[in-house]
Amino acid sequence: MVKPQLTDKERAVYLSQDEMPTHWYNILADLPEQVPPPLDPRTLKPISPEPLMRIFAKELITQEVSTERFIKIPDEVYDAYVSLPRPTPLLRAKRLEKYLNTPAEIYYKCEYVNPTGSHKPNSAIAQAYYNMAQGSERIVTETGAGQWGSALAMAAALFGLSCSVYMVRASYDQKPGRRVMMETMGADVVASPSKKTKFGRSILEADPNNTGSLGIAISEALEDCLAHENTRYCLGSVLNHVLLHQTIIGQEAKKQFEMIGVQPDVICGCIGGGSNFAGFSYPFIADKLKGKCSTEFVANESKAVPSTTRGVYTYDFGDTAEMTPLLKMYTIGHKYEPPPIHAGGLRYHGKAPSLCLLINKGYVSSVAYSQNEVFEAALILARTEGMITAPETAHNVRYAIDEALRCKKSGVKKIIAFNNCGHGLLDLQAYDAFMNGRLEDYEPTNIDFPKLVP
Numbered sequence: 001m002v003k004p005q006l007t008d009k010e011r012a013v014y015l016s017q018d019e020m021p022t023h024w025y026n027i028l029a030d031l032p033e034q035v036p037p038p039l040d041p042r043t044l045k046p047i048s049p050e051p052l053m054r055i056f057a058k059e060l061i062t063q064e065v066s067t068e069r070f071i072k073i074p075d076e077v078y079d080a081y082v083s084l085p086r087p088t089p090l091l092r093a094k095r096l097e098k099y100l101n102t103p104a105e106i107y108y109k110c111e112y113v114n115p116t117g118s119h120k121p122n123s124a125i126a127q128a129y130y131n132m133a134q135g136s137e138r139i140v141t142e143t144g145a146g147q148w149g150s151a152l153a154m155a156a157a158l159f160g161l162s163c164s165v166y167m168v169r170a171s172y173d174q175k176p177g178r179r180v181m182m183e184t185m186g187a188d189v190v191a192s193p194s195k196k197t198k199f200g201r202s203i204l205e206a207d208p209n210n211t212g213s214l215g216i217a218i219s220e221a222l223e224d225c226l227a228h229e230n231t232r233y234c235l236g237s238v239l240n241h242v243l244l245h246q247t248i249i250g251q252e253a254k255k256q257f258e259m260i261g262v263q264p265d266v267i268c269g270c271i272g273g274g275s276n277f278a279g280f281s282y283p284f285i286a287d288k289l290k291g292k293c294s295t296e297f298v299a300n301e302s303k304a305v306p307s308t309t310r311g312v313y314t315y316d317f318g319d320t321a322e323m324t325p326l327l328k329m330y331t332i333g334h335k336y337e338p339p340p341i342h343a344g345g346l347r348y349h350g351k352a353p354s355l356c357l358l359i360n361k362g363y364v365s366s367v368a369y370s371q372n373e374v375f376e377a378a379l380i381l382a383r384t385e386g387m388i389t390a391p392e393t394a395h396n397v398r399y400a401i402d403e404a405l406r407c408k409k410s411g412v413k414k415i416i417a418f419n420n421c422g423h424g425l426l427d428l429q430a431y432d433a434f435m436n437g438r439l440e441d442y443e444p445t446n447i448d449f450p451k452l453v454p
């Protein structure tokens, strides 16, 4: 049903429960060329999926390599999505538009509307479900800002699994509320680098004050998984199956835009590993790949971790201890030590291989921001729309505001859409630091690029 654009009184587009998509969308079916395969670091040959069974649930590995365009959402996952709740609203930020005095229209998808406050449950629920279904007793993971860890802790509780989370030390110290949230849901939370793993101990011996990184926490979680037979590992971003689960966001958004007869001109989202951006944009990029739309896609990252804006497109390890296969991605090197920015979820040296391919082929562009400029934008959003976003999300708020201001200058009316992928209610120290002039901006001076594959 297409109805006219939102009237002056309307701000939100809702879908009913039975309009929620029943399948995830797999962009691997539509890419202009295949994503370069993960390589075995010893042989530099493509890895076979079998050895990964010890690490991931079997169904997730099947999804990782699948080229089926649509993959059915299992009934139990669908049911858990509905009670998050999903579908999530699409809002028009009319007060923000008015404040900016822009001819642009700004829309955002409300992925913060669930108990843990971000898009992460879309994959956490699926991953916990497949683990429960195959009889895993325990799942283990890493978390940056704590959003992924909270989502997995919740999903583990829903499906009766034990859960352990290696939380990057910088975030563990900055966001005690996130730790308590995970513990409340029954998870065991360890600050990473930790003394629990051989790799964590080696890092602490060299540097007792190391603030950690997602790369280190992934290595620790993998080591833990391999040491416990009843345990499987879950990853919160980067891999195809994680991006796949997030496409529920973009498929809903597409229906919502269709309902009001609006086609976005610009779609933007922040990128840590790339999952929320991919989940929001891939269903729209599917149309672009078929020449059916001219929407522009812009990924927003941190200047402190500039993987796509200053990195190289090459094979690199996914973790710091070199335990993962090599992935072809934009990277600033798996040994890079990200500074302790508050957007903990953006402190990852690489990005999802499918997204990197799309950036490399020119379908997606990227822009980097420093933390003071993104918090300035987040404050504008809070003071116009009454919405306090996560520090990660503030990066796309910055881009959306800048684009709307460019529209003001040029007089061009564009439809700008961003994924409001998390609230910042457990990130208030960061807002406090910004408002009191205590936030530092960081940018690497020298980047040590990996040269692992000739």
Ligand SMILES: Cc1ncc(COP(=O)(O)O)c(C=O)c1O
Pocket: 118, 119, 144, 145, 146, 147, 148, 236, 237, 238, 270, 271, 272, 273, 274, 275, 276, 277, 344, 345, 346, 390, 392, 393, 421, 422, 423
């Ligand atoms: C709210 C929020 N947004 C974005 C991200 C970045 O991750 P991704 O690029 O996988 O969406 C995170 C990661 O923790 C997050 O918590």
